[in-house]
Structure formats: C-alpha cells, structure tokens
Amino acid sequence: MRYHPLTSDDRELMLSRIGVKSIDDLFVDVPNAHLVEGLMDLPKGKSEIAVERLLAKMAGKNRAAGEGPFFVGAGAYRHHVPASVDHLIQRSEFLTSYTPYQAEISQGTLQVLFEFQTQVARLTGMEVANASMYDGSTAAAEAVMMAARLTRRGKAIVAGGVHPQYRDVIETVAVGVDVEAMPADPTASEDVATKIDDSIACVVVQSPSFYGHILDLKPIAEACHKAGALLVACFTEVVALGAIEPPGAQGADIVVGEGQSLGNPLTFGGPYVGLFAGLKKHVRQMPGRLAGETVDADGKRGYTLTLNTREQHIRRDKATSNICTNSGLCSLAFTIHMTLLGETGLTRLARLNHAKAIKAADALARVPGVTVLNESFFNEFTIKVPGDAHTVIEKLAERDVLGGVPVSRLDEKAPGDLIVVAATELTTDDDIDAYASTLGDVL
C-alpha cells in the first residue's frame, strides 16, 4: 500500500521489540467473538490510476455548473475563484496542519484567522467576528442560541424571507428556544416589527432575502431594541455586502452569513464557511474559535486562540456551544480571495453581479407569462411562472439550462410556481439569451 511506510520486516522487528509474537496480541482486549476477519464485502485496494478512473466516471455523470447556462443560487453561488487562491490553500503548511493549539508553530494559521476576523467584522460593519462556523445555516442557529443566552428569553422569530433550510436548521438545533417561523414571504410584504414584544430574544431577518429582496433593517432593529430583543441579520451571498449597506450600520446585534462565494467552490453544498460577527460587549457569549493578538516572551507581536473558557474542551457541559472546530481552510480561501479583491475589487465585483442580474431579470420578464416579483434585488430574484416550477426547471434542464431553484423544493408550504434565479459575474449574455428563449419554449 503506497501510503504505508512500514515493511513486513519492520513489522516483525517492531513486534519482537515490543515483546509479542503477532499483531493479534495487541488486539487481545477486543472480545474474540467480536474480532472480524477483515472487511469481506469490500474490494481490495486500488492503484492511483484505478481510483482516478472510477471517480472520474462518477463525476462525469454530473452536469457541472460551468458546462452551460447556469442560474442556480438560493444560498450557494458560482463565482470565479482566482487560480492563486486554490494554489495557496493547498500549501502543505495550511492544508495538513491541525487547529492552532500550539501557537508558537501555528502563527501562519493564527495570523490568517486574525485577518479573517478583521475582514468579516469590517464587511458586516460589526465590532468583532469569530474564526468561522461550519456554514451559514449553523451560524444562524448558533446566533439564535446566543441571543437567548444574552437576553435570557426563550422565543425567537424567523422572518419569512429567511432561507427555508436555515429556518429548518434553526428549528432543529436551537434546542430550548421556541422558534416562531413566519410564512414564506416571496414579495417582501410582511411586517415583522409588529410581532416583536418583550418575550422575544431575537428576530432573524435575511437581506438580501431568500427571494432576493433587499430590506431596510433599521425599522426592525429599532423595534427589536425597544422591546429589549436582538436583531440577528443574516445573508447567504456575501458579495452583496460590496454593494449594499452593511447590517452593522443598520443596527444589527449579531450578523451571520454564508461566506462560500469568496474563495470556495460549490461542491454540492459543502464544505462552506459560516461567518459570525457581533458586538464587543457580547463576545464572551459568542460561539466558536477566536484568534487574538498578544505578545511572546520576547515581546514580539503574535497571535493565539483566546477566550477558550467559553469552549467545550475547557467548560465541558457549561460551554457556549459544542462546536470544536471552525472551517479553517475555507476561511483561508475566503481571506485570500478577499485580500486579492480588496475594497476596490469587491465593489466592482458586486456591481458586475448586480448588472448581470438586472440583465437576466429584464430578459426573463419579457418572456410571456413570466413575472419578476422583485422591485429590489442584488444578484438574485424570484420569478413566477405559469404552472409548476419543478416541471419547468426539469424541462429547462433537459435542454441543458439550469434555470434556478423551485421555491417549493425547499419549502412545501410556499407557492408552487416560484423560481429563485441567480446571476453572477460568470453569467454571460449568451447564457441569459439561452435562458430566456428556452424558457419561452418550455412554457
């Protein structure tokens, strides 16, 4: 086996130095009745060539996003990732290192996390950010639990514009919090502010919403603060923050979101990188890892994981969360891509995304029978089609156009004739033309 350096002779020598006859003598604590003779039902090892062939064949059955017109978003977005990003994250020193517990020989990872935290805090307009969560949905659930701890209240409202699967995750994971999910809000007409009273720990609002609408968070923040509740602002498309006012400038207390768009490929939904930002006064109730600046014994600036007393390996059953890791390599990809872009690049990228989405929305609006529901949007919007959205999407896929996500795939209670459509800098004018004309054909 190409990954196993020990030879048979090595093994014999080692056994004799240990003072046992065979490897079985080291497994004596496994009850005899339960020792298995290998894994009979599984095949033997394969060469690198054979594994490549087998997996390439499987991969070849999938229609990759880049193979044709592609308008799927709804929480994961296809963006261009500069070649240098993927090169850098495959450096052995980043890829094959562990969580930076031994700070003296993990300064690379720790400084990256410190840069990541600063970038996320500035992007969201918040004071601090953690070193990342698993993804946007779990970050949202952790935010709700944090708000419940901070306010000592047991109720949360999830607005109707929040990604339906984020809502499901909040309902499942935020144990002990009574979650009231508002009905699907494809037209951004709900008034969540009127639902807030002094029993509420927090309101979770997404902007741009799942349906693409850009919301003014300020009135909701005001209503929250008046009732002593917190505003948890959520987003799934981080590039939008290059174009719209950040949640922090609108009064959000906790900001969570998905960071996949920067640096990370689609990969069928994971691994992604959850962003989590908040206020300094709340930092001791924040979940997850935090890197902090300090000095070493020679007075040199350095970084270390800090405020560990919130965490499970110290606090055990009193921890703020059971989370034991962050999404290290994905946050590295995020930070490198963000560094390459800078404010200038991010702003341009955001404008280009917005322009492509406007073009797509206008083209689809011209298709007979199709209505665009949005007055405002960033790079994603919702269309209403005559008939069943699933059927339309399948028919489009048969003609090699991946036209978006039927809302009812994620939320069985939502109307069945809605499709969420996304465009990014990778969308071409030809793609848009192909989508519009094919949609006209299949309707």
Add this chain to the structure above:
Amino acid sequence: MTFTGNEALALSEPLIFETGRREVTGVDIEDAGLTEDRLGGQARKTPIDLPGLTEPETMRHYVRLSRQNYAIDMGLYPLGSCTMKHNPRLNEKMARLPGFGDIHPLQPLSTVPGALELMGELSRWLITMTGMKAVALSPKAGAQGELAGMMAIRAALRARGENRGTVLVPESAHGTNPATAAALGYRVESIKAREDGTVSVEAVREKLSDDVAAIMLTNPNTCGLFEPEVAAIAEAVHEAGAYFYGDGANFNAIVGKAKPGDLGVDAMHINLHKTFSTPHGGGGPGAGPVVLSERLAPFAPLPFLRDDGTLVERSDECDAGETPFGRLVAFHGQMGMYVRAMAYMLSHGADGLKQASEDAVLAANYIKAQLADVMSVSFPDRPAMHEVLFDERFLKGTGVTTLDFAKAMIDEGYHPMTMYFPLVVPGAMLIEPTESESLASLDLFIATLRDLAKGARDGDTARFTEAPRYAPRRRLDETRGARKPVLTYEASSDFKEAAE
C-alpha cells in the same frame, strides 16, 4: 539582530491591514456598465475599509505566513486523538473534478446522478465497516455528528413516550460529549474510570436508572485503550432502556478489526478528517457522518439517502416509518469531504484499511515499549491501541512540566503530543504516531524523547522552561490575550490618507 529582523528563511510578515491599500486590487474585473441600480435605496454609503493586494503581493504574503506553521507534510505530528496521518493528494485532485467541485446542491437531482452514487457508495462503505444499519451523512464535523446521534436517541425515546433526562459520560471523554448532552438539555453524570483506565460494567450499572437516556462512550477510549467490557456495558445500557452512543473519534484503531455495530453501539459519528484522512486544514472543515442502529435509523435527519439511491430532502417526502428529527445543515453536508474519504477508502481497500489500523496500533505500542523505562506510561498493563498515554510522574522533582516538555519538542522539530488531555491522569501526554511513519522516523522520535527525558532528569531545565527558542515565536502570553482581547486589527488601513 539583522536590520530587517528576519533571519534568512525565517521571515516575518506584517498584517494585510498594514501593507494593503484600499485602491489596490489583485483581480481585474470588467466595468459593469451600470447606470441605475435596483438596490431599493440600500446602496452602500459606509466605506468598508478593506485593503487589497496585487497577486504577487498576495502570493508572497500567504506563502510567508504558511512557513510559520508546522504540518504533517513536514514531520511527525503525534497529536493524540487527532489522528494526524498522511493526506494523499489524489484526494484533493478528485474533489476538484468539475463533476464534484462545480456542482450546485440545488440543481435538479436528475443532473447529479454521479453525486448521489458517490454518497451511496460512501454510505455502503461506512455501514459495512461499522456493522450498522444506516448512516446520516450530513453532520459537518464530529461534534455535529454527536448532536445528530443524540438527537436521534432523544427522538427514539420520545417516540416511545419517554422523556429521560440524564446522559452518562466517562470522565475520560472529549469535552464535546458533555457539551453536546448539555446542549440538548440533558443532565450530565460522570463515570469514573478504573485504575487501569477503562470503564467497568459495574460503574455503569450503578448509574443506570429509568432516567438515563444514553451513555456516550469513546472506544477505543482517550487513554488509548480498548474498553474490554464494552459489549457488557452495551447490554446493561440496553436493559435499562437507554441507548449507547459511541464516540468514533478513535475508530481508526479498529477499522477492519471490530465492528461497533457488533459491540452494541446504537449511534456513532465518524470523523472523516481523522480516520479517512480528509485534511485537517488548520482546524476544519471536518465531516462527521453518524452511523445508526436499526432502532435509530428511522430518526436520521434530513436529507437522507434511501437504499434505492433517492435523496429525501423534505419531511413531506417521507414514507411511513421515516421520521427524521429535523435538519442539521442547509444542503447535503460536506460533499468535498465525502469525495476525499471515498478516494482514501478506494485506495486502501479492505486490506489496506485493516493494515492501516494494525500499523497505527503497532507504532503506538512500539513507542510505548521503547519509552516505558524513561517516561511514565499511565496504563502499562494493557496493550495500547492507536495511541499511548503518558503522564508527568517521570518529571517529578525536575522543575519541568508537561507543557515545558511539549514546548521543548518544538525546538527538536516536532509538533507536541496532546497535552493535559484526557483529564484522568496528571499532566497527560497522549501520543498518536499513526500508520504514516516509517521505522526510521519512529526511531528518531523515540531517541529524541529519550534524550529530552534524560535532559529533564539531568537538570537541563532551561532547555524546557525557555522553550521554544527556535520557533517563529517564543511562548505567547495567553493571559494578556484573554484579559483584554484584541480580536480585530483596529487602526484604519487607509494608508493613502495616513501618508498624506
């Protein structure tokens, strides 16, 4: 002291906020030609204050930073319980095939049959290796796998109309076990280990009652020992109407040797990043699929894969007998990690996986045997599994602590072992060499630790208390960091204005 503060290849590197400029970008982006926005009056007015770097500057910055990290590819990384084994690059290449890396979780399932096939294959391998009934792939990390397993147990208990409030956790357990149980509202009862580092069925029986929902037991345990009474413990737990959650953090010791399902486990998460070597990546992303027994299988969270290969995404798609407890993540879990783990499993095959377990156990016992006379083996009477636990007794009277000893290893070119965990022995040092080390590498490591142990005994205290001396940083002041946390760079990065 050099003029730059650098020492040849030891290069220091400032923060991007100190070198970047807001007007600089390393990505050329075409002009959007946008005349009028549709942002609903929410266009950004607040500056972001984010610096940019050009591509060459970016490359240099992150390459320089990378060189301040230790890594498996540089040397032995004996972090007990973390399983720092070789990360094959074939796995990276496979995960980047466009058919895996460039597919969207919400494109029509009819356009991704190969992705579902891979998930089905991975499921089959995990189920076969563990002897269980079903697997929920979606948990994003070990700790989330624990949550999934414990939620399935809670759902199963509720389905039979029971609302039990206690979870038993041995004191040697990972901190995530009690944290997970507590997150679900359970009262955590600790179980003491025996003198020999294992849990006795009597100790478990004493704590069992009709209020106990489950026991969370790591096997092999975090002392590196296989729990000899595991089957009897499972039986006792089941008799009391409770469930057996197996923490699979150390599954890598027994793949192809024993099946947790045969031992009575009801739920167990598998850390794909440990046992199946998807990289640790500096602290994630991991993946924590949880395998389930027949009794728990109906409660697997959404999304789940049926035996016929269909993916169930919503509760209204469920058939009778499918009663998922909810959804833990958006989309379908860590597909990128599934591909890497699959490439690892296919490369090893049944024979290679068994060999990996045996070599890992052999290497740990070799280290134990070769160091037993100079360091204190905590539990000498039983064979170690894939890791071996030492404690601070051999340092008594030397003025050197476990922490000092670990830091001196850094100067010798090694990553330290896991320190002060598990909590069952004073000054724990948990060493896991993995199957990735050659005999020469193991021998040099052993010789180094022997020399360090001798140095401590001989009174060369400074070698330890001042260590590390040759690392990118000396010891960091963690108290200062925690007392007045600095979590972001606070000065403005607008150096253009600063220069003016």
